Amino acid sequence: MLKFAFRRFLGMIPMLLLISIVIFTLARLMPGDSFSGEIDPTNTNPEYIAEMREKLGYNDPLPQQYFRWITNFIQGDFGKSTRFKISVSEVIKERLPNTLLLGFTSILITYVLAFLMGMYAGRKPYTLGDNLIGTFNYLGLSIPSFVAGVFAIYFFSYKLGWFPSNGSIGIGMKEGTIEYWLSRFHHVILPAFVLAFLNIASYTQFLRNDIIENSRKDFVRTARAKGTPESKIYNVHILRNSIIPLVTFLGFDLVSIISGAIITETIFTYPGLGQLFLQSVGTRDYPVLMTLTMLFSLITLIGNLVADILYGVVDPRIRLD
Amino acid sequence: MKRTRMHWLIVFILVLSAFLTACSSNDKAGTNKKEGSSVETSNKPQDGGTLVYALDSQPKGLFNWTFYEDAVDHEVLEFFDENLIDYDEHLKAQPHIASWTTEDNKVFKFTIKKGVKWHNGDELSVKDWEFALYTIANKDYEGSRFENVRNIVGAQDYRDGKTDKIEGIKVIDDYNIEITFDKARVNNLDNLWTYPMNRNAFKGIEVKDMLNSEVVRTKPVGLGPFKVTKVVPGESIEMERFDDYFGGKPHIEKVVIKVIDPSLSVGELKNGTLDMTSFHPSIIDQVKALDNVEAITYPGVSYYYVGFRLGTWDGEKNVMNEPKYQDKKLREAMYYAINREEWVKAFFFGVGKPVNRPIPSNHWIAADQKELKQYKYDPNKAKKLLDEAGYKDVNGDGYREDPNGKEFVINFSHYATQNPTFEARAKALAQYWEEVGLKTKLTMTDVNLYYDLLDKADKSMEVFFGGWSTGADPDPTPLWGSKYLWNYPRWVNEESDKLLDQALDISVVGTDNEKRKNLYVEWQKLFMEELPILPITELEETMAVSKRVQGVKFDVSGYNRPHEWWIKQ
Numbered sequence: 062m063l064k065f066a067f068r069r070f071l072g073m074i075p076m077l078l079l080i081s082i083v084i085f086t087l088a089r090l091m092p093g094d095s096f097s098g099e100i101d102p103t104n105t106n107p108e109y110i111a112e113m114r115e116k117l118g119y120n121d122p123l124p125q126q127y128f129r130w131i132t133n134f135i136q137g138d139f140g141k142s143t144r145f146k147i148s149v150s151e152v153i154k155e156r157l158p159n160t161l162l163l164g165f166t167s168i169l170i171t172y173v174l175a176f177l178m179g180m181y182a183g184r185k186p187y188t189l190g191d192n193l194i195g196t197f198n199y200l201g202l203s204i205p206s207f208v209a210g211v212f213a214i215y216f217f218s219y220k221l222g223w224f225p226s227n228g229s230i231g232i233g234m235k236e237g238t239i240e241y242w243l244s245r246f247h248h249v250i251l252p253a254f255v256l257a258f259l260n261i262a263s264y265t266q267f268l269r270n271d272i273i274e275n276s277r278k279d280f281v282r283t284a285r286a287k288g289t290p291e292s293k294i295y296n297v298h299i300l301r302n303s304i305i306p307l308v309t310f311l312g313f314d315l316v317s318i319i320s321g322a323i324i325t326e327t328i329f330t331y332p333g334l335g336q337l338f339l340q341s342v343g344t345r346d347y348p349v350l351m352t353l354t355m356l357f358s359l360i361t362l363i364g365n366l367v368a369d370i371l372y373g374v375v376d377p378r379i380r381l382d
Numbered sequence: 383m384k385r386t387r388m389h390w391l392i393v394f395i396l397v398l399s400a401f402l403t404a405c406s407s408n409d410k411a412g413t414n415k416k417e418g419s420s421v422e423t424s425n426k427p428q429d430g431g432t433l434v435y436a437l438d439s440q441p442k443g444l445f446n447w448t449f450y451e452d453a454v455d456h457e458v459l460e461f462f463d464e465n466l467i468d469y470d471e472h473l474k475a476q477p478h479i480a481s482w483t484t485e486d487n488k489v490f491k492f493t494i495k496k497g498v499k500w501h502n503g504d505e506l507s508v509k510d511w512e513f514a515l516y517t518i519a520n521k522d523y524e525g526s527r528f529e530n531v532r533n534i535v536g537a538q539d540y541r542d543g544k545t546d547k548i549e550g551i552k553v554i555d556d557y558n559i560e561i562t563f564d565k566a567r568v569n570n571l572d573n574l575w576t577y578p579m580n581r582n583a584f585k586g587i588e589v590k591d592m593l594n595s596e597v598v599r600t601k602p603v604g605l606g607p608f609k610v611t612k613v614v615p616g617e618s619i620e621m622e623r624f625d626d627y628f629g630g631k632p633h634i635e636k637v638v639i640k641v642i643d644p645s646l647s648v649g650e651l652k653n654g655t656l657d658m659t660s661f662h663p664s665i666i667d668q669v670k671a672l673d674n675v676e677a678i679t680y681p682g683v684s685y686y687y688v689g690f691r692l693g694t695w696d697g698e699k700n701v702m703n704e705p706k707y708q709d710k711k712l713r714e715a716m717y718y719a720i721n722r723e724e725w726v727k728a729f730f731f732g733v734g735k736p737v738n739r740p741i742p743s744n745h746w747i748a749a750d751q752k753e754l755k756q757y758k759y760d761p762n763k764a765k766k767l768l769d770e771a772g773y774k775d776v777n778g779d780g781y782r783e784d785p786n787g788k789e790f791v792i793n794f795s796h797y798a799t800q801n802p803t804f805e806a807r808a809k810a811l812a813q814y815w816e817e818v819g820l821k822t823k824l825t826m827t828d829v830n831l832y833y834d835l836l837d838k839a840d841k842s843m844e845v846f847f848g849g850w851s852t853g854a855d856p857d858p859t860p861l862w863g864s865k866y867l868w869n870y871p872r873w874v875n876e877e878s879d880k881l882l883d884q885a886l887d888i889s890v891v892g893t894d895n896e897k898r899k900n901l902y903v904e905w906q907k908l909f910m911e912e913l914p915i916l917p918i919t920e921l922e923e924t925m926a927v928s929k930r931v932q933g934v935k936f937d938v939s940g941y942n943r944p945h946e947w948w949i950k951q
Contacts (some may be wrong), residue, residue: 093828109526145442146593155615211645219649226646228617232638330643334441340440345830348707
């Protein structure tokens with residue numbers, strides 16, 4: 062197992078290098094740079110722009126620019142954001158906690174709701190409750206998050222006033238106090254729900270189908286024959302087997318926690334990595350854009366690795382060595 | 383078992399309904415109260431209250447005049463810092479903290495008010511201003527303001543490292559300073575950098591590290607009516623009243639500036655959780671429909687135009703060598719063909735006004751309509767002009783051919799962003815030209831690439847839509863002079879260059895603004911006679927202000943200083 066993990070880990074290095082080339086080329090293929098578009102004739106002049114382009118090395122040949130970028134990148138120097146004028150790692154550090162909080166909360170909501178609904182639906186398939194849950198789930202799966210986000214804001218923020226519609230923290234909160242954390246939590250719930258809405262569906266249906274399938278298996282019949290209470294059969298015998306495939310989702314969840322929710326964060330004006338990513342595309346902030354894409358790629362690769370390893374852990378039949 | 387469950391359900395429903403009714407009755411009470419207070423309007427300013435102001439996108443967080451770059455940071459700076467001079471409703475410079483005298487427009491003597499306090503308790507000295515000028519002239523300074531310092535005697539040498547002192551800046555005492563420019567110009571003052579920096583707060587910070595310093599990012603020190611108490615990067619800025627503000631104690635207790643996605647601003651305004659924000663003209667009807675908010679429009683300084691590619695950029699100057707649109711009658715006909723009134727009404731939501739010159743109407747140099755050639759919508763005249771110029775339909779396809787009988791197509795470009803109205807409005811323009819028989823092909827180009835192509839005078843940009851926003855300095859040379867990169871039509875005209883030069887020439891106009899204006903009026907006449915571009919519309923700025931906020935006034939230079947505002951309690 063260790064050997065397998067190590068081998069996979071080594072295999073990631075050339076993959077990342079290839080990804081970096083693609084990212085760099087794609088980023089530079091976008092027309093314009095951070096100086097085009099916004100010209101203010103009263104404050105700046107063409108010489109200044111030319112001077113800054115030269116200074117940032119935008120005029121060098123592309124391969125040279127690539128090697129300069131990747132060398133610095135490997136050494137942990139991600140460059141300086143052309144928009145915020147501070148180092149990229151600082152920009153990301155400012156927003157990472159928000160994204161992590163949002164990601165974890167949404168995953169938590171997903172798991173709790175999916176387990177509750179999945180177990181109910183699996184135990185009582187083809188009943189009214191199961192059908193209601195199914196309808197809810199497919200609704201969630203089919204409504205795009207930007208529609209769900211806007212409706213959630215309209216009902217829960219404007220009509221009912223339960224949750225704030227924007228931001229990650231209330232005004233005048235002192236860091237570290239209980240109110241501070243409550244306020245952050247209060248701000249994160251609505252976007253987290255919208256984000257979870259989409260995932261709940263697949264988790265629930267997965268669990269439901271697995272439970273139905275398992276409940277027809279021999280070991281369940283045996284348990285029933287022994288006189289084991291029905292609730293114990295479902296909550297212990299079946300559930301244990303049914304969560305195995307779900308565990309492997311954990312690896313992919315890693316990705317969604319970090320990469321945030323580009324659309325949801327933007328709609329809720331929630332300052333996280335997703336919103337940052339979208340804005341960097343708009344303003345051609347190459348250093349931030351490329352660092353974020355590299356980060357997301359890395360996490361995706363690691364997520365895949367974790368998923369593969371977990372497969373082996375929960376199901377010895379596919380253990381690779 | 384079952385009964386208790388039902389019981390809980392009933393309790394739950396009861397609680398929920400109680401909650402909902404509480405909500406709605408609260409709402410009613412709230413509106414009632416508001417109506418009541420507006421009846422007994424008291425016009426005496428009241429102290430206290432919190433003003434919530436929204437930005438439509440994240441600030442970059444460069445909260446210092448010397449380093450800021452975009453309009454969003456500027457909105458924040460307006461609340462907590464000051465310019466030494468002010469601009470009136472015609473964008474003429476007025477004394478504010480500093481007043482000045484000059485005899486020859488070369489040497490300026492400035493005197494600042496005594497007892498003006500910084501937020502950290504220091505008294506403002508001209509040395510703070512000197513410090514800002516030196517910072518900008520430093521070779522490590524990365525911002526874009528050197529333009530505004532360059533003309534001071536010795537500034538360039540200081541930047542190049544030839545001297546360690548800028549000769550043209552002479553501090554006389556804490557309140558008096560003399561600034562000498564390399565040459566007498568009429569617009570020396572307009573172009574000068576007049577924002578001080580607190581030199582104590584920046585003590586010990588190298589120029590190259592200033593951008594990253596706390597004083598710029600999170601703990602700025604200003605002179606304005608409010609002082610910053612907390613910055614949550616990318617999200618909000620909190621400020622409180624600065625009691626020692628030189629203009630008088632502000633009425634409002636606290637200001638909160640938040641980033642709110644534009645799609646949420648109408649809802650927030652309606653809920654009363656937002657007091658003030660600028661907004662995109664496209665939602666003006668929704669804002670106007672709100673009872674508790676006033677949609678204010680005030681004159682702006684930007685205008686939009688249709689340009690023609692008349693030539694190219696040879697790396698140093700413009701060369702007018704492109705024959706396709708050289709015929710003035712063609713350009714005039716295209717102008718007559720556009721129904722600007724209708725077009726502006728349809729796409730600028732009532733906040734645009736057709737404009738007849740490349741100068742916004744509120745600028746003091748703007749020429750009177752009567753003096754300029756008018757191009758009112760007249761499709762028949764357009765057709766007549768085209769006939770005269772030889773653009774006739776010879777092959778009977780319904781479109782005109784060029785004077786040589788070859789097919790003629792207007793290749794019209796417009797920039798594309800996420801804004802869905804851009805394509806519609808560009809198509810509408812194309813439609814006007816088609817109606818007089820000119821075949822038009824529209825290309826929508828990504829906005830970043832678009833300006834790149836214009837900078838390079840790319841051949842594909844034949845007829846293009848563009849816009850400029852002008853500043854306080856009325857000089858149109860950087861935009862329309864024949865040696866300037868941003869003269870996108872690549873228009874070269876000796877007469878125009880001569881007039882523009884004369885208007886800046888101290889030996890011609892002296893310090894007489896009237897004389898200078900007359901030259902600019904002459905220039906505008908010439909411009910509208912030559913028509914290198916077709917000016918289409920100027921845009922008003924739009925701002926939503928809650929009715930509980932009082933004392934806010936707007937003119938072309940923006941709003942009055944916020945210490946005069948107050949909140950009805």
